[in-house]
Amino acid sequence: MSFVTTKDGTNIFYKDWGPRNAQPIVFHHGWPLSADDWDTQMLFFIGKGYRVIAHDRRGHGRSSQTAGGHEMDTYASDVAALTDALDLKDAVHIGHSTGGGEVARYVARAKPGRVAKAVLVSAVPPIMLKTAANPGGLPMEVFDGIRAALVANRTQFFIDLPTGPFYGFNRPGAKVSQGLIDRWWLQGMMGAANAHYECIKAFSETDFTEDLKKIDVPVLVMHGTDDQVVPYANSGPLAAKLLKRGTLKSYEGYPHGMLSTHADVINPDLLAFVKS
Numbered sequence: 375m376s377f378v379t380t381k382d383g384t385n386i387f388y389k390d391w392g393p394r395n396a397q398p399i400v401f402h403h404g405w406p407l408s409a410d411d412w413d414t415q416m417l418f419f420i421g422k423g424y425r426v427i428a429h430d431r432r433g434h435g436r437s438s439q440t441a442g443g444h445e446m447d448t449y450a451s452d453v454a455a456l457t458d459a460l461d462l463k464d465a466v467h468i469g470h471s472t473g474g475g476e477v478a479r480y481v482a483r484a485k486p487g488r489v490a491k492a493v494l495v496s497a498v499p500p501i502m503l504k505t506a507a508n509p510g511g512l513p514m515e516v517f518d519g520i521r522a523a524l525v526a527n528r529t530q531f532f533i534d535l536p537t538g539p540f541y542g543f544n545r546p547g548a549k550v551s552q553g554l555i556d557r558w559w560l561q562g563m564m565g566a567a568n569a570h571y572e573c574i575k576a577f578s579e580t581d582f583t584e585d586l587k588k589i590d591v592p593v594l595v596m597h598g599t600d601d602q603v604v605p606y607a608n609s610g611p612l613a614a615k616l617l618k619r620g621t622l623k624s625y626e627g628y629p630h631g632m633l634s635t636h637a638d639v640i641n642p643d644l645l646a647f648v649k650s
Contacts, residue, residue, distance in 0.1 A: 375436065378459040382443065386452050387436035388429040390460065392420045397490070398465040399648065400457070401428040402473030404496075405577055406532070406570040407561040408435030411470070415633065418641045424648075427465075429456055431476070433569020435561065444572035446580045450479040457488055464490040466648050470633055471496050471604060472577040478613075481593075482585035493594045493644060496601055496630050499582035499613045508581075510608040517578045524571055532562040539602035542629030554634055586616035593620045594647045596640065598628025621647075 377385040389409050399419055401412040409428035416426040430437040432452055433444055443452075453476060457465065467489060469477030474497020481492045504511035523531040536558035538544040541551070562570070595617070597610030606624070614622035623643065625632060633640055 377437075378456050380432075380452050380455045382440075384432050384438045384440050384443065384452065386429050386432060386438075386456055388427060388456060389416070390425070390427050391416060392425040393423065394425060396423055396425040397648075398425045398427055398460075398462045400453075400462065400465050400467045401426070402453070402467065402469035402476045403428065403431065403434070404471030404473050405573050406434060406565050407558065408564060410435070410557070410561055411634075414637045415468070415641060415644065418637075419645070419648075422645060427456075427460065427462070429453070431473075431569075431573075433573070434565040436564065439566035439569065441568075442572075444569050445576045446475060446479045446582075449476045449576070450483060453480045454484070457484075463487050466491045466493070468493040468495065468644065469497055471630065472498055472573065475499055475577060475580060475582055478582045478585040478589070479580075481591065482588040489591055491592045491594070491648065492589065493596065493647065494610075494613060495596045495633060495640070496598060496604055497595070497609065497613065498577050498580075498604055499586055499609065500616060501581040501583065502578045502604065502609070508608070512578070512605070512608075517574055520574055521571060524567070524574075528567055528570070529563065532559045536631070539630065541631040541635050542600060542602065544602075545600070545629075551635075554631070582613075583616060586613055586620075587618075590618055592647075592650075593617045594644075595620055595622045596625065596632075596643070597622070598625045598630065598632045600627045601630045603630035 474494040536555045595614040614620040
């Protein structure tokens with residue numbers, strides 16, 4: 375297995391597939407998952423001749439289970455350590471959910487020449503939490519409920535979430551995939567409970583407004599209108615407006631986990647943007 379060690383001694387696991395001289399595409403996973411959540415996209419892009427890279431965020435998957443650093447500045451610093459170690463140039467960074475926040479924070483601060491484009495998929499920016507400046511956000515009680523469910527019975531909670539709102543399997547007529555539910559649970563249980571707990575604050579309370587304003591590369595914002603985890607109206611459209619070169623692509627009725635449930639639609643759209 376491949377790891378890069380950060381300046382604080384954390385070992386970040388990563389996958390690096392495909393031709394080394396091809397344009398790199400870097401994938402950033404959501405909470406509380408791992409690089410494995412991108413396997414479908416990684417195989418798709420390998421088939422198109424790209425180099426594909428995905429890492430496990432600290433405290434997630436196979437990376438070190440650290441005592442701290444479970445916030446966006448450190449997450450972005452870890453990504454910078456990975457891209458420096460691999461010397462990635464003109465990369466396309468694609469982030470899902472919490473990973474979309476990580477992409478926004480990293481790309482806004484990236485060294486010149488490192489990033490060509492970015493994609494935010496069902497992503498948390500600009501900010502999820504309801505505040506005076508963000509009246510359409512979710513109340514703190516929602517995130518306190520997530521914390522309480524994790525503390526009470528993480529194992530069961532990590533079954534309930536993918537079985538219900540994450541993939542939209544709680545909707546009438548939904549085609550339920552037990553394999554996706556099991557994969558979600560397995561990825562979640564690989565990670566550290568403390569990292570998952572602290573990351574709830576990171577994905578819900580971090581304000582990415584200034585990050586989005588700083589980004590000067592093309593950014594595709596992809597969001598499903600039936601996202602029950604990161605509600606559409608307060609995320610995708612608002613993020614796209616803050617970006618200098620942002621494009622919003624909406625998917626009617628698609629759930630939060632649309633990368634998995636609708637990969638046949640999302641993957642070609644990702645490819646078209648990468649190639650554009």
